[in-house]
Amino acid sequence: MKHNNQRKLNTGISVDCVIFGFDLEELKVLLIQRKTAQKAPDSRFSLPGDLIYNDETLDEAAIRVLKELTGLENIYLEQLGAFSALDRLSKIEDKIWLESIREQPNERVITIAYFALVNLNSFHPSPANFATSASWRPIQNVTSLAFDHHEIFESAHQQLKAKLQTQPIGFNLLPDKFTLSQLHKLYEAIVGKELDKRNFRRKMIKLDIVKKLEEKQVGVPHKPSNFYEFNQKNYQKLLKEGFDNFGF
Amino acid sequence: MKHNNQRKLNTGISVDCVIFGFDLEELKVLLIQRKTAQKAPDSRFSLPGDLIYNDETLDEAAIRVLKELTGLENIYLEQLGAFSALDRLSKIEDKIWLESIREQPNERVITIAYFALVNLNSFHPSPANFATSASWRPIQNVTSLAFDHHEIFESAHQQLKAKLQTQPIGFNLLPDKFTLSQLHKLYEAIVGKELDKRNFRRKMIKLDIVKKLEEKQVGVPHKPSNFYEFNQKNYQKLLKEGFDNFGF
DNA sequence: TAGCAAAACGTCTTAATGACACTTAGTAAT
DNA sequence: ATTACTAAGTGTCATTAAGACGTTTTGCTA
Numbered sequence: 178m179k180h181n182n183q184r185k186l187n188t189g190i191s192v193d194c195v196i197f198g199f200d201l202e203e204l205k206v207l208l209i210q211r212k213t214a215q216k217a218p219d220s221r222f223s224l225p226g227d228l229i230y231n232d233e234t235l236d237e238a239a240i241r242v243l244k245e246l247t248g249l250e251n252i253y254l255e256q257l258g259a260f261s262a263l264d265r266l267s268k269i270e271d272k273i274w275l276e277s278i279r280e281q282p283n284e285r286v287i288t289i290a291y292f293a294l295v296n297l298n299s300f301h302p303s304p305a306n307f308a309t310s311a312s313w314r315p316i317q318n319v320t321s322l323a324f325d326h327h328e329i330f331e332s333a334h335q336q337l338k339a340k341l342q343t344q345p346i347g348f349n350l351l352p353d354k355f356t357l358s359q360l361h362k363l364y365e366a367i368v369g370k371e372l373d374k375r376n377f378r379r380k381m382i383k384l385d386i387v388k389k390l391e392e393k394q395v396g397v398p399h400k401p402s403n404f405y406e407f408n409q410k411n412y413q414k415l416l417k418e419g420f421d422n423f424g425f
Numbered sequence: 426m427k428h429n430n431q432r433k434l435n436t437g438i439s440v441d442c443v444i445f446g447f448d449l450e451e452l453k454v455l456l457i458q459r460k461t462a463q464k465a466p467d468s469r470f471s472l473p474g475d476l477i478y479n480d481e482t483l484d485e486a487a488i489r490v491l492k493e494l495t496g497l498e499n500i501y502l503e504q505l506g507a508f509s510a511l512d513r514l515s516k517i518e519d520k521i522w523l524e525s526i527r528e529q530p531n532e533r534v535i536t537i538a539y540f541a542l543v544n545l546n547s548f549h550p551s552p553a554n555f556a557t558s559a560s561w562r563p564i565q566n567v568t569s570l571a572f573d574h575h576e577i578f579e580s581a582h583q584q585l586k587a588k589l590q591t592q593p594i595g596f597n598l599l600p601d602k603f604t605l606s607q608l609h610k611l612y613e614a615i616v617g618k619e620l621d622k623r624n625f626r627r628k629m630i631k632l633d634i635v636k637k638l639e640e641k642q643v644g645v646p647h648k649p650s651n652f653y654e655f656n657q658k659n660y661q662k663l664l665k666e667g668f669d670n671f672g673f
Numbered sequence: 674t675a676g677c678a679a680a681a682c683g684t685c686t687t688a689a690t691g692a693c694a695c696t697t698a699g700t701a702a703t
Numbered sequence: 704a705t706t707a708c709t710a711a712g713t714g715t716c717a718t719t720a721a722g723a724c725g726t727t728t729t730g731c732t733a
């Protein structure tokens with residue numbers, strides 16, 4: 178990553194981002210891969226993150242990390258919380274790696290985790306940073322990660338699940354035009370269980386946060402699905418009112 | 426506060442606690458008062474907090490602050506999030522005060538906020554630290570606070586409201602034995618609106634998180650209220666199942 | 674033109690919510 | 704002792720939401 182030399186790093190505080198994406202089939206996370214090969218099967222993957230600068234807020238730092246890595250801006254981003262275990266950087270494999278990238282590899286760093294939701298289809302990896310070192314991994318395949326990143330990832334996944342029950346944030350993972358089947362599949366992927374198709378549709382339509390478009394799928398070898406778009410206006414209204422009953 | 430000289434402070438990270446209490450009438454917050462008198466009507470109040478040590482986690486730091494201030498342990502405590510605005514310590518009145526308590530008053534500090542729920546009745550202020558400098562303030566009276574503490578307070582209040590909708594955390598604010606009227610009053614105080622008495626009772630009883638005791642109020646000039654206790658076991662079960670429908 | 678595959682659609686039963694008013698148990702005052 | 708006062712405690716009905724379940728439709732393909 179390109180660091181501006183004028184700016185002063187805060188060597189005790191970092192941000193890490195759990196970036197979720199949905200490819201209309203599976204829920205995925207964006208992980209970066211260490212340059213040096215490691216023996217442990219999955220520990221070479223980690224969440225994208227960076228130390229913060231002293232002239233930026235945590236939100237700004239997270240936005241910067243996201244931009245540098247994916248080239249995306251204006252994506253859904255929310256603070257998850259701070260992680261401060263004393264041994265969070267002290268796994269032996271991690272230390273070796275840290276020594277190659279940090280000036281003070283033994284300094285204590287607490288990290289503030291963020292979770293982000295991106296629409297995988299509107300996503301064009303920025304070749305320089307991304308293609309070589311980062312990749313989308315199905316969430317089922319995420320077992321162990323570097324540092325305390327697995328704990329952070331699990332915490333993010335849980336929060337995503339919980340939040341979906343009360344707020345329609347799932348739309349951030351879909352393209353502007355989508356079918357109800359895709360939305361359905363997304364919800365099933367996140368909550369991790371089957372949801373009745375008809376009841377799901379009824380609920381979404383009653384909540385009035387989707388608008389039916391005069392456009393259908395073409396070229397599919399079955400009855401084409403209607404496209405819908407997200408109803409921003411009603412969503413905002415629901416956000417304010419708190420919509421208690423959004424559960425399944 | 427007594428600082429052990431052996432330990433090394435992390436001068437860039439602090440914790441601040443929003444401690445809620447309920448005196449069976451009103452919802453209150455524990456605020457500390459600066460030693461030096463200030464002209465601004467309320468800005469002399471701030472949230473209890475402290476820089477962290479490098480050999481403690483954030484949770485441990487928050488527990489320490491709480492213990493030092495209130496003498497209480499084992500109270501409900503949850504991380505709220507990190508606050509990192511660049512100007513969060515730069516109000517002029519705050520700077521003067523900071524200079525009197527910090528070695529590097531101009532260093533950037535990000536703070537991790539916690540919110541805590543305590544039962545005001547089982548609360549015995551530790552005379553040394555508490556009585557002189559801290560006091561319970563009704564939440565309506567909390568207008569401006571030092572630093573960015575008002576923002577933190579509001580965020581905590583909002584989270585308390587939101588969380589109450591989906592988890593019965595309110596019990597942490599009540600004594601072991603309480604009446605349904607007290608519980609009712611507490612909920613009204615937190616969500617800030619009237620709740621129908623009968624519907625409220627029905628819901629609590631159906632959720633099966635309260636257990637009726639064979640004990641009544643005595644000495645009240647009206648029909649005495651029955652005491653209840655919190656049903657830990659069912660609460661844990663509900664926590665796991667996620668209990669979608671806890672709204673009003 | 675027959676077959677295929679996923680989309681679209683409705684009903685019924687059960688459970689939860691919200692609105693609403695009177696009776697009861699104890700204290701305090703006369 | 705009777706009366707008055709105060710907050711506690713209780714039930715029903717109408718409306719709305721949830722959960723379970725199978726058949727028809729549309730467009731493509733062979």
